[in-house]
Amino acid sequence: MTTQTLPPSTTATSPTAPPAPSAGSWITGMACRNCGFAQPLAIAYVCPACFGPLEVTYDLAVVAAALTPETIAARPPGIWRYLELLPVDAAPARSLPVGSTPLIAADRLAPTLGVERLWLKDDTRNPSLSFKDRAVAVAAARAAEFGVTALACASTGNLAGATAAAAAAVGLPAYVFIPADLEQEKVDHALAYGATVVPIDGTYDDVNRLCLEIADETGWGFVNINLRPFYAEGSKTLAYEIAESLGWRTPDVVVAPVASGAMFTRVARGFEELAEIGLVERRPIRFVGGQATGCAPVADAWAAGTDVIDPVRAPDTIVRSLAIGNPADGRYVVEVARASGGSVESVPDEVTAAAIRDVARLEGLYPETAGGVTLGAVAAARHRGVIRDGDEVVALLTGNGLKTPDARSLGLPGGDAAVARPGQPGLAPVIRPSLSAFESWLESAS
Numbered sequence: 507m508t509t510q511t512l513p514p515s516t517t518a519t520s521p522t523a524p525p526a527p528s529a530g531s532w533i534t535g536m537a538c539r540n541c542g543f544a545q546p547l548a549i550a551y552v553c554p555a556c557f558g559p560l561e562v563t564y565d566l567a568v569v570a571a572a573l574t575p576e577t578i579a580a581r582p583p584g585i586w587r588y589l590e591l592l593p594v595d596a597a598p599a600r601s602l603p604v605g606s607t608p609l610i611a612a613d614r615l616a617p618t619l620g621v622e623r624l625w626l627k628d629d630t631r632n633p634s635l636s637f638k639d640r641a642v643a644v645a646a647a648r649a650a651e652f653g654v655t656a657l658a659c660a661s662t663g664n665l666a667g668a669t670a671a672a673a674a675a676v677g678l679p680a681y682v683f684i685p686a687d688l689e690q691e692k693v694d695h696a697l698a699y700g701a702t703v704v705p706i707d708g709t710y711d712d713v714n715r716l717c718l719e720i721a722d723e724t725g726w727g728f729v730n731i732n733l734r735p736f737y738a739e740g741s742k743t744l745a746y747e748i749a750e751s752l753g754w755r756t757p758d759v760v761v762a763p764v765a766s767g768a769m770f771t772r773v774a775r776g777f778e779e780l781a782e783i784g785l786v787e788r789r790p791i792r793f794v795g796g797q798a799t800g801c802a803p804v805a806d807a808w809a810a811g812t813d814v815i816d817p818v819r820a821p822d823t824i825v826r827s828l829a830i831g832n833p834a835d836g837r838y839v840v841e842v843a844r845a846s847g848g849s850v851e852s853v854p855d856e857v858t859a860a861a862i863r864d865v866a867r868l869e870g871l872y873p874e875t876a877g878g879v880t881l882g883a884v885a886a887a888r889h890r891g892v893i894r895d896g897d898e899v900v901a902l903l904t905g906n907g908l909k910t911p912d913a914r915s916l917g918l919p920g921g922d923a924a925v926a927r928p929g930q931p932g933l934a935p936v937i938r939p940s941l942s943a944f945e946s947w948l949e950s951a952s
Contacts, residue, residue, distance in 0.1 A: 532568045532590045536560045536735060539838075547593075549652055549727070551734045559834070560735050562593040570783035575754055585640055585743040591779055592743075593736045598647040602633040602675050604640055605743055609751040609900070614868040619881060620888040623898045625757065626865070627748060630873060634695065635906035637769065638668035641740035645729040646672040648736040654727035656681060660717040661730075662710050662765060663692040663827045664874075664905050669729055670701035681726065683713050688826060691909050709821065711831050730766070734834075741769040745776025748900055749786050756786050758897040761884050763876040763904055764795040764804050764850060765828045767835030773902075774842045793842050794892060795850040796883030798825035798858065798875075804836045808850035813837040824855045824913050825875040827905060849892045853882035859916035861885075862907060866914075867931070872907035880904070 537544045540558030551560050569590045581587040583606035586597035607629050616624035632639040642665070646657060657673040658681040659665050666682045673680035680701035684693065685708060696703050706713045714731075721728045729737045749756055756777055762770050774793050781788035797805045800823030803815045818831035833839070843850050858878035865881060866872045873880075880901050887893045907914065926932030928948050937943045 532564050532572070533593055533595075534563045534565050537563045549654070549732050551732055562735050562739055564591070564593075564779075566779065566782050569779075573783060573785065575750075575785065578750065585643060585740065588743055588746045591746065591776075592644055593739050594644065594647045595651060598643075598650060598676070600676050601643055601647065602639060602671060604632055604643045605747060607631050607747065609748060610869065610871070612865070612869050612901075615865055615881075618864055618868070619885045621884060621893055621899050622896055624884070625748075625752075625898070625900045626869065626871060627744060627900055627902045628871060629744070629902065629904050630871065630877075630906040632668075634664075634667040634671040635909065636664035636668060636874075637741070637744065637902070637904040638664045639671070640743050641665075641737045641769075642668040642672045642729050644740035645727070645733040645737035646676055646678075649678075649727040649729075649733055650676060652727070654678070654725070656724075656726040658717070658721070658724075658726045658728045659683065659730055660710070660714045660728070661688075661696075662829055663688055663909065664876075665730060666692055666701070666703065667695035667699070667909075670696040670699035673701065674699045683717050683720075685710055685713055685826075689910055689912075691911065695909065709819075709831060710829060711817070730768075734768075738768040738772050741772040742776030742779065744769070744902060745773045746780065749777065749780050754786055756780075756789060756791055757900045758790075759792045759794060759848070759887070759893050759899045760902070761794040761796065761880055761887065761899060762902040763828055763880050763883075764797050764833070764836075764839055765830045765876075766833045767795075767804060767839040769904075770795050771835050771838045771842055774846070791846060792848040792892060793846045794848045794883055794887045795839055795843055796853050796879040796886075797850065798823035798828050798879055799852045799854045801825070801829045801831060802852040803831060804833060804839050805850040805852040807836065808840050808843055809852070813840045813844075815840075824910070824916060825858060825879055827874065827876045827910075828879060847892070849887050849890060851883040851886040851890075853879045853886065856917045857882040857885075859913055859918075862914050863918075865903075866907070871903060873903040874905035874907050874910040875913045876905055877903040877907070878913070 538553035538558045541556040543555040572590045585605035610626045612624040612626045629637040656679045659669040670680045682701045682703045686705035721732045780786045801821035815836035821829035861881035862878040
């Protein structure tokens with residue numbers, strides 16, 4: 507198993523490097539994704555003209571003059587090495603060490619999925635064990651510049667821990683709103699960082715609607731609501747790191763899980779920006795998304811040939827981190843997948859659990875359920891012909907399996923209750939502390 511890590515940082519910049527741009531000079535403001543209405547930066551997320559989503563805009567000429575492979579390599583590891591492509595004025599004085607996670611060649615797993623060249627972007631190693639740390643780090647940095655008094659979020663799980671951890675690092679109170687049936691491991695994770703966790707009797711979409719009202723009433727910085735234009739930009743750093751780890755080039759296919767769709771669309775945009783500023787050669791990339799079959803509104807829309815997302819009212823899946831029935835960026839995911847020649851795949855829970863077991867057994871990586879969906883989507887896209895012979899594929903593992911421990915055993919005969927015999931994976935029976943007892947157990951296999 508080969509690991510591609512980002513180039514080590516150095517202590518001196520190139521003598522030919524251009525002068526650094528002034529703080530925030532690369533940020534030009536905000537604009538509506540739908541109608542193009544422009545406005546200055548603010549804690550805002552809805553276009554006042556058409557109610558479409560607001561996004562941060564950049565002067566890419568300024569970015570191109572500042573960012574070269576040499577200047578990036580001279581900076582410390584982490585997401586802030588790509589500062590001029592992010593919506594903050596300067597790297598924060600305090601933040602968690604987010605990003606620069608490894609890209610791992612999965613040579614043993616690849617044949618089980620039907621592909622020849624497979625890389626795994628292992629974001630299970632971020633501080634709170636998920637890719638959400640990237641998005642929250644950017645939102646928290648911008649929140650500090652706006653002077654917010656508290657960080658908050660509506661979460662399906664991973665965002666809860668990431669928001670709580672980031673708030674603790676910068677000394678802000680955290681309020682985390684979750685569906686009441688969330689995995690206890692994720693609840694405990696947020697509690698460990700000192701967050702106030704508020705369970706809501708309803709689905710994630712119910713939680714999100716409530717948080718829209720709370721954000722308006724309190725003025726708190728909800729990372730995925732009123733800070734969403736900044737929060738979403740953090741996911742672009744996945745694309746930057748993949749390209750840098752591959753020697754400033756792009757793969758043929760990128761496969762990622764789809765919840766709200768923000769990460770999927772921003773990864774695509776990240777690669778586009780790299781081409782725009784000349785850091786990579788512009789070439790086609792097919793983008794493949796994965797959703798759990800029990801909550802797959804985007805995959806259903808893609809399969810039906812429409813970009814109209816029919817919300818799922820009652821998600822029914824073990825993949826709670828992706829269980830968003832009415833995803834905010836759903837139609838944009840369909841557009842990216844269709845325009846790139848990719849797909850959005852619906853993955854059954856049994857396939858998800860089997861993929862978790864396979865990648866753990868074959869590559870020594872243990873992802874949560876969203877990672878299992880991603881790997882299931884690789885196999886499905888290969889079967890469909892979206893992934894072709896010889897393609898170089900990058901799959902994103904976005905969260906750690908310790909957050910969803912029960913998922914691993916789904917579909918196993920007897921589940922975790924099965925007793926392992928010698929030579930079999932699983933939990934052996936309790937054995938007395940004697941060699942004879944051990945030998946008796948070994949002989950039970952014959």
